[in-house]
Structures are given as structure tokens and as C-alpha cells.
Amino acid sequence: MADIPVADLRVLDASSVSTLEDIHEPVVIRGLQTGWPALELWTPEYFRSRYGDHSIQVREYEPGEEYAYKYANRRLADMLDHWENAPLDPESTGPRTYLAGWNFVRDCPELLDDFTTPEIFSEDCINRLPEQVRFGRMWLFFGEPGCSTGIHCDTFSTSAWLTIIKGTKSVRFVPPEAGVSFRRTDSMWSQVTYDEVIRETGLPVYEVTLQPGDTLYIPADWFHEVRNPERNLMLTANFAEERKLLSFLAQFETRLIEPISVLRETRNELVERLAKPGAAAGELHDPAFRAQQLDWVRGAMGNLRTYEETLMAWDETSGAR
Numbered sequence: 001m002a003d004i005p006v007a008d009l010r011v012l013d014a015s016s017v018s019t020l021e022d023i024h025e026p027v028v029i030r031g032l033q034t035g036w037p038a039l040e041l042w043t044p045e046y047f048r049s050r051y052g053d054h055s056i057q058v059r060e061y062e063p064g065e066e067y068a069y070k071y072a073n074r075r076l077a078d079m080l081d082h083w084e085n086a087p088l089d090p091e092s093t094g095p096r097t098y099l100a101g102w103n104f105v106r107d108c109p110e111l112l113d114d115f116t117t118p119e120i121f122s123e124d125c126i127n128r129l130p131e132q133v134r135f136g137r138m139w140l141f142f143g144e145p146g147c148s149t150g151i152h153c154d155t156f157s158t159s160a161w162l163t164i165i166k167g168t169k170s171v172r173f174v175p176p177e178a179g180v181s182f183r184r185t186d187s188m189w190s191q192v193t194y195d196e197v198i199r200e201t202g203l204p205v206y207e208v209t210l211q212p213g214d215t216l217y218i219p220a221d222w223f224h225e226v227r228n229p230e231r232n233l234m235l236t237a238n239f240a241e242e243r244k245l246l247s248f249l250a251q252f253e254t255r256l257i258e259p260i261s262v263l264r265e266t267r268n269e270l271v272e273r274l275a276k277p278g279a280a281a282g283e284l285h286d287p288a289f290r291a292q293q294l295d296w297v298r299g300a301m302g303n304l305r306t307y308e309e310t311l312m313a314w315d316e317t318s319g320a321r
């Protein structure tokens with residue numbers, strides 16, 4: 001273990017940070033939760049008495065498994081009973097339950113009154129998307145020792161802020177410029193992973209242990225791995241930054257387009273059949289319908305063509321820039 005070089009994160013005071021523009025690595029910001037009612041209110045009893053009967057999805061870890069889990073549905077009250085009595089020794093055997101990524105805004109939107117999104121994280125390009133394709137991106141995590149979240153980058157090149165309400169959390173990071181590919185079994189706490197994947201980059205592993213009152217900012221595309229040394233409660237949100245908006249849109253579109261391509265294939269098979277000489281042309285008989293379809297296809301292609309042309313023009317002249 002001693003052979004993994006570890007670098008600390010910068011710790012900033014909220015009063016000294018007005019923008020993320022100059023911040024390109026994960027940092028801890030203190031003082032962002034001043035005045036949040038959640039700090040007092042968010043006890044197990046508060047959640048149990050208001051939302052105890054809600055069904056929530058939890059991760060269940062087999063004894064001895066720190067990273068592998070299955071999903072199960074539980075009553076929130078049962079989950080909280082378990083959480084309050086969870087063994088504090090990360091080595092203790094026994095199944096573990098992690099309420100990770102609870103989309104509380106969908107289930108209990110009034111909890112939004114108990115805190116405010118810090119101003120520096122409030123510029124979220126996802127808010128510019130049409131409502132039909134917006135998605136939940138704010139979550140609560142009730143953690144217990146011995147359950148971890150393996151190495152990942154957050155989806156669609158979004159950034160994240162994570163605020164610890166109770167307990168502590170340990171996070172390690174590797175920057176995107178490391179250009180490494182992690183394997184499913186890798187851990188940033190593992191000497192083998194360091195030797196086989198990270199060492200050749202010449203970069204250290206970054207680390208932080210977050211305390212209550214700390215907010216962690218994770219910029220887009222930073223690999224991270226999260227361990228729970230204690231019972232903890234964390235509020236977290238993802239957001240799309242302007243500087244990563246093209247990456248976000250490209251990845252999000254790819255995700256949306258998967259079901260759409262199934263529709264398109266079905267349509268193309270159908271239209272080929274209908275258009276065959278001698279076939280009953282069905283809807284294709286209607287010239288107004290055909291014209292409207294052609295307009296629609298050209299509109300969609302024109303949109304992509306503009307993007308293509310801009311990228312190509314950039315390619316041609318970028319040598320001169």
C-alpha cells in the first residue's frame with residue numbers, strides 16, 4: 001500500500017470561490033451549506049415519520065463483498081432501521097444495504113426546501129433541454145461501512161457536487177488526462193491496480209476524506225471510487241457545465257438514439273416492403289404524407305450536416321489557429 005503515491009485535494013473556503021472556471025481538478029469547498037435546514041432536520045426519524053412507507057431501491061452486498069451488489073426493493077423505514085443499527089466495523093461480516101442514488105426529488109420533492117443548490121453549481125445546461133428529455137440528477141446516499149462504489153466516471157460527462165451531511169466518505173481520483181482504462185476488478189486502493197494501470201502515467205492518485213460540512217466538486221470525466229468508512233448521509237447532484245456541453249450532448253444523444261434506431265429500422269423494413277413494385281403501397285399512396293416525411297428527414301439531416309460542416313471547417317483551419 002505504501003507504494004501508491006497519494007496527493008491531497010485543495011480545500012477552499014466558499015467565500016473565495018465565485019466560479020468554477022479556473023478549477024480543473026476535484027476540490028473540497030467548505031461553508032456552502034450555511035443555513036441549510038437539512039443539517040438539523042435530516043435525522044432517520046424525520047425521514048421515517050414522513051416517508052417510511054415509500055418503496056425504495058437499495059443495493060444489497062453479500063457478506064464479504066465490498067463492491068458487488070444486487071438491487072432489492074425495501075420500505076424506507078426498514079432501510080433506516082438497518083442503517084441506524086449497521087455495524088461500524090467495515091470488516092464485520094453480515095449483509096450490507098446501501099441506499100445509493102435515491103431520486104428523492106421524484107419521491108419527496110418537498111425535501112428540496114431543506115437546502116439550496118450552491119450558486120457556483122447552479123449553472124446547469126440540462127435545464128436548457130426540453131422537459132421531456134430532462135432526467136433526475138439529484139440523489140441522497142445513506143451509506144454504511146463496507147459498501148463501496150467502484151471506479152467510474154459520471155454519465156454523459158456531467159460534473160458533480162457532493163455534500164456530506166453526516167459521517168465521512170473517502171474518495172480517490174484519477175484525472176481524465178491519464179488516459180487509462182480500468183478493468184472491472186480494479187480499485188484505486190489496490191497496489192495491483194496502481195502497478196498495472198496507473199503507475200506508467202506518472203500521476204499520483206488523488207484522495208480526500210470528506211467530513212460533515214465538506215462539499216466535493218468533481219469535474220466531468222474524472223475517474224473516482226468511493227468508500228464509506230462510517231455510517232454517512234450525502235446529498236449529491238450532477239450538472240452539465242458549458243465547457244463540457246458538446247461532450248454531454250453527444251453522449252446523451254447516443255443514449256436517446258438507441259431506441260430511436262430500433263424505430264427507424266422497423267420503419268425502413270416496412271417502407272421497403274411497401275415500396276416494392278406490385279406491393280400494396282399503403283400509406284405511401286398519399287403524396288402529402290410522402291412530402292411531409294421527406295421534409296422531416298431533410299430537416300433532421302440538415303441539422304446534422306450543419307454540425308458536420310462546422311467540424312470540417314474547424315479541421316481545415318485549425319492548423320492556422
Ligand SMILES: O=C(O)CCC(=O)C(=O)O
Nearest residue numbers: 100141148149154226236
Ligand atoms: O458515494 C457513492 O457511493 C458514490 C457517489 C458517486 O460517485 C456517484 O453518485 O456518482
Ligand SMILES: [Fe+2]
Nearest residue numbers: 152153154224
Ligand atoms: Fe460518481
